Each structure stands twice: as structure tokens, then as C-alpha cells.
Amino acid sequence: MRASHIMKIPVPPESVAIPLAEPLLLGNETAYVLECLQSNRISTSGPMVTRFEHALEERLGARWAVATVSGTAALHVALLAVGVRPGAEVVMPRISFVAPANAVRYCSAWPVFTDIDSAHWQWDLAQVREFLDRGCERTPSGLRNLRSGRPVGALLAVHLLGGLCDLDAMFELAREFGLPVVEDAAQACGARYRGRPIGASAGGRVPSLAIVSFNANKIVTSGGGGAILTNDPALARRCRHLTTVAKLAGPGFVHDEVGFNYRLPSLAAALGLAQLEQLDAFLARKRAIASRYAALLGPVPSIRFRVSPEWEEPNHWLCTVLVDGDAAPVVAALQASGIEARPIWTPLHRLPAFAGCLCAGAAGGFVDRFYRGALSLPSGCGLSDACIQTVAGALVRALAPRETARGCHGLGR
Ligand SMILES: Cc1ncc(COP(=O)(O)O)c(C=O)c1O
Structure with a gap:
């Protein structure tokens, strides 16, 4: 794919009055970091990392959590642990932050990109089924992509923007086609998926793992970090081993395979633990921010919100809207007034880094429309109601010419 296919994206101003999503450090962050410093336990092993992992297990509903240095590292190891081999294909959505596609390539495997659906803006599982059903054949050694001839190694479900894809439908596909x-x-x-926390499904029905990220714009942050979650003891052991340079227990340095130095350091775990303790408050604030935006912007005809499906309780990570036409000038107008609005990610199949990777399904599709028209609004837990009002007002002003072109005057439908 040529770089010219990539939309011109405005450069954000150096300092912004209303940031996209800043961390809110109002709990035990300082106390727990001090505890590490005063006990001289700052490395990747130690009680703070274990405490953070146990808190994650309890809060996110998985029997095992393995804390990692980033969400990307967690993805890399998770893919290896479920058995993704060099040359295999991993089926995943066409749009997301780049990390999951990178992680597939770290395994020397190949992403196969599929669309998201136009209502929920989540992975289009009907298209995944179509690909597995008609684009692949079953062979004695597993599923094979008819077009590329490569084996299909796994499904990589990317939950987008704080919502969730339909996990029951996705695990049913995985079971039916024998994929981790x-x-x-x-x-x-x-x-939450049908009332269950995000770690609860992993490792139950087919070999599976879930990962979370704690980078600075996430709802819970450790500055940088991630975790692998599962209910499968063998997968949990494997992930712990791979993220700890594959060192065998006992004295001396015996590594039984090439492993990774991917464990989370204690200082980051201290931040993460303090943040996790505030998750309920963060969720409540994010919910309130999303409702406020919906109340202010819902009546604007040229703005669409995603429809939250009945299976999810989203965490409202980012408030993303789809506008009529092109989002780029709207993002530029907001940024010019000090509002850190953000364009949506470039679809992965349009990135030079993934030139040559296959897309399942027809060209175009909803992702292209989404890429052109979607933008994310400031959504940090520290955002005041007054700031939400300012952002909404600026967005309405930026869209005013489109509203006029539609024949709409004012906010009413
Ligand atoms: C969908 C998705 N996957 C993976 C990652 C990678 O996480 P990290 O930044 O912790 O490596 C991110 C980060 O934003 C993400 O949005």
C-alpha cells in the first residue's frame, strides 16, 4: 500500500488546554512508589509486582495475571503462547492502534485484516465467519487460507475504544474452526461482557489469553505496562516463563529457550496497583463524561455515536464520534483552539508496514468510512463538565457549515 493513501493528519499543538486523556493520580500512587523505594525493591521481581498481579486477578476476573512491561509485550508473548508459528496467519480487525499487528509480525506470522461493523464499531464477526468458511479449507494439519496457502494460526480479537466485540460469537467461531x-x-x-469482567472468558473454552495495557492514556495506568490474563494454568505458566527470559527455577542461569525480558518493574506495578484501586471511580467518571457528550452532541445530525451492544458494559475509554464527511479539518479546528482531539488510527492495511498483508472481504467496507470521518474527543477522568461543554461547543462550531449544507439550523433534528 502506498504512503499516499494515508490521510494528512494535523500535527497537535505543543501544549494543549484540554488534553485527550491524562492520568489522574489521586490515590495511593505516591505511597506505593515510596514503599518500593524505601524497601529497595524496585526491580521486576518483588512483592509489589505480586500484589499488582493478585489485584488484577481479583478485579479483572482471571485466575492468573502476568504483569508485563507493556501491552505490546503481553500481546507478543500471548500469541507465542497460544502457538502462533512463523508463516502462520492471524485473523484480526483492519483498524486499531498498530500494536496488535506489530505483535503478529514479531512472531514472523501474518495478519489477515477484516472489517469492523458499522453500528458497534467492533470486529465484524460475520465477515470473519465468511473468511473462515469460504476463504479457507480444512486440512489434516489445520485450517489453510486458500488465497495465500498459509495456515491460519489464531484469532486476534481487538476490543476497540472501550467497547467489546461479541465474545460468545467469537469463541464459538474459535471452537468451530479449532483456533486459539x-x-x-x-x-x-x-x-464487562454479559456482566463478566474482561479476564473471565480467557482460557475457558479454547486455548486463549487476554491482554490489557496500562500506558499513560489508558483508564488504569502504570506509566507503561500491561498484563496477560488467563484461566488456563498451563498458558499462565508458559507466559510467566517466556516473559522471564525463559529461566528455569533454581540456582544458576539455565534458559531452556529464547525468552524475553518483559516483566513489569516494581515502580510501575506500584502505580498500577494504586490506579487499579480507583478503577470503579474512573469507570463512573468515564460513564458520566460519555453521557454528557451524548446529551450535548446527540442532537447534532452530522454526528454519530457508536451503538453499545446489549452484551457489553463499556469502560468508555475514549469518546469517539463519526462526523459527516472528512474528520481531518474538524480535528485541526479543535486542535487550533487547544483541544486535543485525535484522528482515528490509520487502517492497518493502509500502512506501509503491512504492505502485502491480505484483507479478507471486499475492498472498502465500513473501515474506510470510519477512517475518514471518526475522531476522538478529550475523555480523561480529570475532564471537568465545563471542559466537556467547551469541547462540544467547539465541535458544533466546526461542523456548522456541514449542518447548514444539510439544511439544519441549530442543534435540533
Ligand atoms: C488496541 C491496543 N493494543 C495494544 C496496545 C499496546 O499497548 P502498550 O502501549 O501498553 O504497548 C494498545 C495501546 O494503546 C492498544 O490500543
């Missing part, structure tokens, strides 16, 4: 699953819940910490 990695759930990328980097953006979805605290979200």
Missing part, C-alpha cells in the same frame, strides 16, 4: 484466541483488551480494562 488472543483478546486484545488493551483499551477495555474494566469493561
Whole structure:
């Protein structure tokens, strides 16, 4: 894919009055970091990392959590642990932050990109089924992509923007086609599927793992970090081993395979633990921010919100809207007034880094419309109601010419 296919994106101003999503450090962050410093336990092993992992297990509903240095590292190891081999293909959505596609390539495997659906803005599982059903054949050694001839190694479900794809439908596909699953819940910490927390499904029905990210714009942050979640003891052991340079227990340095130095340091775990304690408050604030935006912007005809499906309780990580036409000038107008609005990610199949990777399904599709028209609004837990009002007002002003072109005057439908 040529770089010219990539939309011109405005450069954000150096300092912004209303940031996209800043961390809110109002709990035990300082106390827990001090505890590490005063006990001289700052490395990747130690009680703070264990405490954070146990808190994650309890809060996110998985029997095991393995804390990692980033969500990307968690993805890399999760894909290896479920058995993704060099040359295999991993089926995943066409749009997301780049990390999951990178992680597939770290395994020397190949992403196969599929669309998201136009209502929920989540992975289009009907298209995944179509690909597995008609684009692949079953062979004695597993599923094979008819077009590329490569084996299909796994499903990589990326939950987008704080919402969730339909996990029951996705696990049913995985079971039917004999595929392991990695759930990328980097953006979805605290979200619930049919009442269950995000770590509850992983490792139950087919070999599967979920990952979360704690980078600085996530609902819970450790500055940088991630975790692998599962209910499968063998997968949990494997992930712990791979993230700890594959060192065998006992004295001396015996490494039984090439492993990774991917464990989370204690200082980051201290921040993460303090943040996790505030997750309920963060979820409540994000919910309130989303409702406020919906109340202010819902009546504007040229703005669309995603429809939250009945299976999810989202964490409302980012308030993303779809506008009529092109989002780029709207993002530029907001940024010019000090509002850190953000364009949506470039679809992965349009990135030079993934030139040559296959897309399942027809060209175009909803992703292209989404890419052109979607933008994310400031959504940090520290955002005041007055700031939400300012952002909404600026967005309405930026869209005013489109409203006039539609024949709409004022906010009423
Ligand atoms: C969908 C998705 N996956 C993976 C990651 C990677 O997480 P990290 O930044 O912790 O490496 C991110 C980060 O934003 C993400 O949005």
C-alpha cells in the first residue's frame, strides 16, 4: 500500500488546554512508589509486582495475571503462547492502534485484516465467519487460507475504544474452526461482557489469553505496562516463563529457550496497583463524561455515536464520534483552539508496514468510512463538565457549515 493513501493528519499543538486523556493520580500512587523505594525493591521481581498481579486477578476476573512491561509485550508473548508459528496467519480487525499487528509480525506470522461493523464499531464477526468458511479449507494439519496457502494460526480479537466485540460469537467461531484466541483488551480494562469482567472468558473454552495495557492514556495506568490474563494454568505458566527470559527455577542461569525480558518493574506495578484501586471511580467518571457528550452532541445530525451492544458494559475509554464527511479539518479546528482531539488510527492495511498483508472481504467496507470521518474527543477522568461543554461547543462550531449544507439550523433534528 502506498504512503499516499494515508490521510494528512494535523500535527497537535505543543501544549494543549484540554488534553485527550491524562492520568489522574489521586490515590495511593505516591505511597506505593515510596514503599518500593524505601524497601529497595524496585526491580521486576518483588512483592509489589505480586500484589499488582493478585489485584488484577481479583478485579479483572482471571485466575492468573502476568504483569508485563507493556501491552505490546503481553500481546507478543500471548500469541507465542497460544502457538502462533512463523508463516502462520492471524485473523484480526483492519483498524486499531498498530500494536496488535506489530505483535503478529514479531512472531514472523501474518495478519489477515477484516472489517469492523458499522453500528458497534467492533470486529465484524460475520465477515470473519465468511473468511473462515469460504476463504479457507480444512486440512489434516489445520485450517489453510486458500488465497495465500498459509495456515491460519489464531484469532486476534481487538476490543476497540472501550467497547467489546461479541465474545460468545467469537469463541464459538474459535471452537468451530479449532483456533486459539488472543483478546486484545488493551483499551477495555474494566469493561464487562454479559456482566463478566474482561479476564473471565480467557482460557475457558479454547486455548486463549487476554491482554490489557496500562500506558499513560489508558483508564488504569502504570506509566507503561500491561498484563496477560488467563484461566488456563498451563498458558499462565508458559507466559510467566517466556516473559522471564525463559529461566528455569533454581540456582544458576539455565534458559531452556529464547525468552524475553518483559516483566513489569516494581515502580510501575506500584502505580498500577494504586490506579487499579480507583478503577470503579474512573469507570463512573468515564460513564458520566460519555453521557454528557451524548446529551450535548446527540442532537447534532452530522454526528454519530457508536451503538453499545446489549452484551457489553463499556469502560468508555475514549469518546469517539463519526462526523459527516472528512474528520481531518474538524480535528485541526479543535486542535487550533487547544483541544486535543485525535484522528482515528490509520487502517492497518493502509500502512506501509503491512504492505502485502491480505484483507479478507471486499475492498472498502465500513473501515474506510470510519477512517475518514471518526475522531476522538478529550475523555480523561480529570475532564471537568465545563471542559466537556467547551469541547462540544467547539465541535458544533466546526461542523456548522456541514449542518447548514444539510439544511439544519441549530442543534435540533
Ligand atoms: C488496541 C491496543 N493494543 C495494544 C496496545 C499496546 O499497548 P502498550 O502501549 O501498553 O504497548 C494498545 C495501546 O494503546 C492498544 O490500543
